[in-house]
Amino acid sequence: MAKPKLLVSLLLIVVATIGFGNAAWLSVKAELAQVLIKRAWTETLQTGGQVRPWQWADTWPVGRMVHPNSNTDLYILEGAQGNALAFGPGRHANAGELGSESSVIGGHKDTHFAFLEKVNVGDALQLQTLDGVWHPYRISAKRIVEIKGQNLHVQLDQKRLYLVTCYPFHTIPQNNHLRLVVELEPS
Amino acid sequence: MLFSKTPKRDYFNPPSTYKPWFRERQRAAQPSKHRLLILVSFLCFLLGLMVSPLSRAESGELILQSKDGEPSHALLHSTDVDLQVNGMIAHVTYSQKFTNNSNEWKHAVYTFPLNENAAINSMEMLIGKRIVRGKIKQKTEAKKAFETAKKAGKKASLTEQQRPNLFTQHVANIAPGEDITVTLQYIQQVAYENGEFSFHLPTTLTPRYIPGIPTKDLSDTALVEHAYAGDSETNDANEERRHSENKSERGSHSHRHITADNAFISGWALPTNEVSDADKITPFMIDTLPQNNLTNQLTFKATINAGLAINSIYSKGHQVQWHSIDDTKYQYRVLLDDTQITMDRDLWLHWSPLNTATPQAAYFAENVDNNHYALVMLTPPQVNPKDLQDFPRDVTFVIDTSGSMGGRPIEDAKAALKLAIERLDTKDRFNIVAFSSNYTKLFSQPTNTQPHNINTALSFISRLNANGGTEMADALHEALKAEPKENFIKQVVFITDGAVGNEAALFSLIKRELGSARLFTVGIGSAPNSYFMTRAAQFGRGSYVFINDTNNIQKKMQRLFTKLESPVLSNLSLILPKSMRINKSVEVFPERLPDLYAGEPLLINFKVPDFASIKHIDNVKGDENSLDNQVVLTGTLTDTNGNLHKWQRSVEAQYLTAAPQNNGNAANVPFVNSSQTTGIATAWARKKIAALMDEKALGRNEEDVEKDILKVAIPHKLITAYTSFVAIEETESRPESTNASPQHVENLMPQGMQMRAISYPQTSAGINQYLVTSALSLFLLMLLNIGETRCYLFAQYRIFKEDKGITHNG
Numbered sequence: 003m004a005k006p007k008l009l010v011s012l013l014l015i016v017v018a019t020i021g022f023g024n025a026a027w028l029s030v031k032a033e034l035a036q037v038l039i040k041r042a043w044t045e046t047l048q049t050g051g052q053v054r055p056w057q058w059a060d061t062w063p064v065g066r067m068v069h070p071n072s073n074t075d076l077y078i079l080e081g082a083q084g085n086a087l088a089f090g091p092g093r094h095a096n097a098g099e100l101g102s103e104s105s106v107i108g109g110h111k112d113t114h115f116a117f118l119e120k121v122n123v124g125d126a127l128q129l130q131t132l133d134g135v136w137h138p139y140r141i142s143a144k145r146i147v148e149i150k151g152q153n154l155h156v157q158l159d160q161k162r163l164y165l166v167t168c169y170p171f172h173t174i175p176q177n178n179h180l181r182l183v184v185e186l187e188p189s
Numbered sequence: 190m191l192f193s194k195t196p197k198r199d200y201f202n203p204p205s206t207y208k209p210w211f212r213e214r215q216r217a218a219q220p221s222k223h224r225l226l227i228l229v230s231f232l233c234f235l236l237g238l239m240v241s242p243l244s245r246a247e248s249g250e251l252i253l254q255s256k257d258g259e260p261s262h263a264l265l266h267s268t269d270v271d272l273q274v275n276g277m278i279a280h281v282t283y284s285q286k287f288t289n290n291s292n293e294w295k296h297a298v299y300t301f302p303l304n305e306n307a308a309i310n311s312m313e314m315l316i317g318k319r320i321v322r323g324k325i326k327q328k329t330e331a332k333k334a335f336e337t338a339k340k341a342g343k344k345a346s347l348t349e350q351q352r353p354n355l356f357t358q359h360v361a362n363i364a365p366g367e368d369i370t371v372t373l374q375y376i377q378q379v380a381y382e383n384g385e386f387s388f389h390l391p392t393t394l395t396p397r398y399i400p401g402i403p404t405k406d407l408s409d410t411a412l413v414e415h416a417y418a419g420d421s422e423t424n425d426a427n428e429e430r431r432h433s434e435n436k437s438e439r440g441s442h443s444h445r446h447i448t449a450d451n452a453f454i455s456g457w458a459l460p461t462n463e464v465s466d467a468d469k470i471t472p473f474m475i476d477t478l479p480q481n482n483l484t485n486q487l488t489f490k491a492t493i494n495a496g497l498a499i500n501s502i503y504s505k506g507h508q509v510q511w512h513s514i515d516d517t518k519y520q521y522r523v524l525l526d527d528t529q530i531t532m533d534r535d536l537w538l539h540w541s542p543l544n545t546a547t548p549q550a551a552y553f554a555e556n557v558d559n560n561h562y563a564l565v566m567l568t569p570p571q572v573n574p575k576d577l578q579d580f581p582r583d584v585t586f587v588i589d590t591s592g593s594m595g596g597r598p599i600e601d602a603k604a605a606l607k608l609a610i611e612r613l614d615t616k617d618r619f620n621i622v623a624f625s626s627n628y629t630k631l632f633s634q635p636t637n638t639q640p641h642n643i644n645t646a647l648s649f650i651s652r653l654n655a656n657g658g659t660e661m662a663d664a665l666h667e668a669l670k671a672e673p674k675e676n677f678i679k680q681v682v683f684i685t686d687g688a689v690g691n692e693a694a695l696f697s698l699i700k701r702e703l704g705s706a707r708l709f710t711v712g713i714g715s716a717p718n719s720y721f722m723t724r725a726a727q728f729g730r731g732s733y734v735f736i737n738d739t740n741n742i743q744k745k746m747q748r749l750f751t752k753l754e755s756p757v758l759s760n761l762s763l764i765l766p767k768s769m770r771i772n773k774s775v776e777v778f779p780e781r782l783p784d785l786y787a788g789e790p791l792l793i794n795f796k797v798p799d800f801a802s803i804k805h806i807d808n809v810k811g812d813e814n815s816l817d818n819q820v821v822l823t824g825t826l827t828d829t830n831g832n833l834h835k836w837q838r839s840v841e842a843q844y845l846t847a848a849p850q851n852n853g854n855a856a857n858v859p860f861v862n863s864s865q866t867t868g869i870a871t872a873w874a875r876k877k878i879a880a881l882m883d884e885k886a887l888g889r890n891e892e893d894v895e896k897d898i899l900k901v902a903i904p905h906k907l908i909t910a911y912t913s914f915v916a917i918e919e920t921e922s923r924p925e926s927t928n929a930s931p932q933h934v935e936n937l938m939p940q941g942m943q944m945r946a947i948s949y950p951q952t953s954a955g956i957n958q959y960l961v962t963s964a965l966s967l968f969l970l971m972l973l974n975i976g977e978t979r980c981y982l983f984a985q986y987r988i989f990k991e992d993k994g995i996t997h998n999g
Contacts, residue, residue, distance in 0.1 A: 007973065007974075010973060011970055011973055011974060014966040014967070014969055014970040014973070015966075015970060017962065017963065017966040018963040018964075018966040018967045018970065019963075020963075021959045021960065021962040021963025021964075021966065022959070022960070022963045024959040025956045025959040025960045025963070028954050028955075028956050028959070029956060032954070082950035083950070084951065087950065087951075087952065087954070088954065092950070094950065104592075108949075108950030108952050109952060110952055110953055110954040111952055111953050112953060112954050112955075112956040112957060113954055113956070115952065123402070143459060145457075145459060147949075149949040153475075153949070154949060155457070155473075155474055155475075160591075160592030160595065160655075160656045160657060161656045161657060162592075166949060166950060166952060167952045168951075168952040168953040172957070173957065174957050174958055174961050175958070178953075181949050181952070187626065187657070187658065188626075188657070
């Protein structure tokens, strides 16, 4: 008779532990990885090649961006898929090159791109590309889009930067079909 | 302290810690057996929640559009165009078919382009075999009627004008699997230049650049977008009122009618302080890909009744076949080689008469309700430019290097500019202004055409590439402000795709700063904004050419050079027949005669009201003034010696005194001597509306303009900026229990443009989800063991108290 209750309690404890653990792990991973990526980025700037932040990583830093108003300093990884986004904002591989063409950067709303909630149109943002050059950008628009049946259309040869994250910021379900698109133009 | 005590207690009395646990169980186990079951199932649910994001993360978090289950084309669209040309008037039957390819009810929204001269005067909706005729109404009224019908579940359609060359088609309540066709009829004046007629049909648009600062902040957008994402039916009145208040606060620049239709954002741009209807002129675009060839297809056929023998009919960019129709004279049928063409570039149809039949003058007339309407074409004399006095020129080339020019357009623009530079005369001076978000000047001052300057220019041109915004105003200002040297003719050649949303502001800038200069526009790309091109050239008292195909840059630029290099025919004056002159209320458009360039005819639309009374006077006077029955155009030419030569052209007015012939036998009537031609009245009304809109662009009070436009538009049944067509079916077809969602019909990206569609990444790590799950399970744990928790907490509290006591005592 004692068993079921004990079992349930234990399971609940396990669930709570895993849950908190995961949440903590995601946040820690996101933060810690940036430290490793920072090292890789420094090396990238010196050598100019692809430097993996850790040996088994399937992504590498391709840029750095600084948003002074919110004290944000982020390293951008190659690829906007789950594997890269867990460690840092990722450059969408289908879009253009950073700094010279229209590029799209995705980031998790609850870790790296949480700062997008507070950015304003007109804010300055600096982007450093592989060649070490800093490109000044300014936020020209923020818009919320419905992604069902829609793609983000970018004009490749325009020097634009699109930061994409999930919207709204504080909701529980992981899947939703709204995105916040922050559009930046060179300033 | 606390730690030092606790283990001690455990050693002293080990079973006591477990005792409550058992005791509690014995008391609670029996009645809560089912409660446990519920808890277990809840636990399973929580576990499921936990596991799902984990498994997803493994498979990669990029969710592709196609995997979403939603078909990418919920609404298919195709257009059928049936063109009937009668002399200089094209009657177009333009049918848009919307097919609901989903299993939900849909409202279609389609922003489509037409030629800037199109005068839409009929709209009907075809549902199966039922036809619902559209009524012309004031824009706000029409919108209101449409929204009411949409909510009530009635099928309805609404055609609105956003720009003279950009319209929006709304169709409400299309049932799953159903087709609804909206047929528009419009009149368009055929263009005639260099002995060649042409008809222009745009099929898509170049995404427009929207200058200015967004006037809506993000919270507004979010609300609006939510309405769009969820159920569009919720059209909160309060919200709208708030919008309208915001708008009116912003003052003069905002449109007064914009507020009524904020149900959802219909475009990719937000309204800005410079373009308050930005979202309505920026429809969503898709790439022209093989999988998209189900939608945006055009079928086209034409019958040309030119009234004269035709030498050739052709279309650059599309393959056409033509033949004369049996048993008729001067009637031709034109078909496209392909049954369907993709709507990714403008369609141009050109036809030229046999050399012997090239018309010099024409008078087309229509009598409606006792009013006489006429369209007169007069071609100035053909002269050899070498026989005329010419002045050295001071040419500023302005080239658009904005992002929308990316791909083939910028290459075409550069090629055209190079041609123009190489062709400059030794005594000319020139400069180049390249602009996108900012502008750069090649030289600080216009410079002579020494070879080294030309070389500098050519290398400057080859370095240009397209990116950034389209901030035209500053570049135009820069080009127009430079004072020309004495005796130099100042010309500005503006090479662009015209993809901007603030046309009116630019027109007023051109008008204000033009001075003695002349502005010529060169339209680039597969779908340039022809409204901007032609009207900018009109305000700039210059002319325009379109380069829509890489293969005809040379030919089109040659045409522009002829215009640039031959002196303009100015000092024109027009004399109407006496019988019309005495009527003070004759309205002639254009009100001020334009300057004519080589190969251009003068086209005049005029209206003589109360024509019966005039005719009466005319008849009394009899034949004696038949000589005065002419519309006469006079002007002067200056030859190389500086001598003035007068010239004149005239055409006899056709009063149509006989009963109007509508027998359709027009084919046998010679070109010049035409009978009643339908559409002339509509063409005149369209010209008048355009003239009124120009007044508005130049700063006339909008309310007055609106009043004047309504006076013309309602009787002529024309769609304008202030009037729309709305058709509503009486019966309600959508059951109240079902919802309908709005669906955009996307336009195809113009051919040759560079653009890429990016699927949105999955951008949530799911931390909130984990946190909530854990918090929930902790809460449940507490609930389940509420007794123990209480005891434990109480015990802890007691120990703590005791410890405190001990510390104090000690």
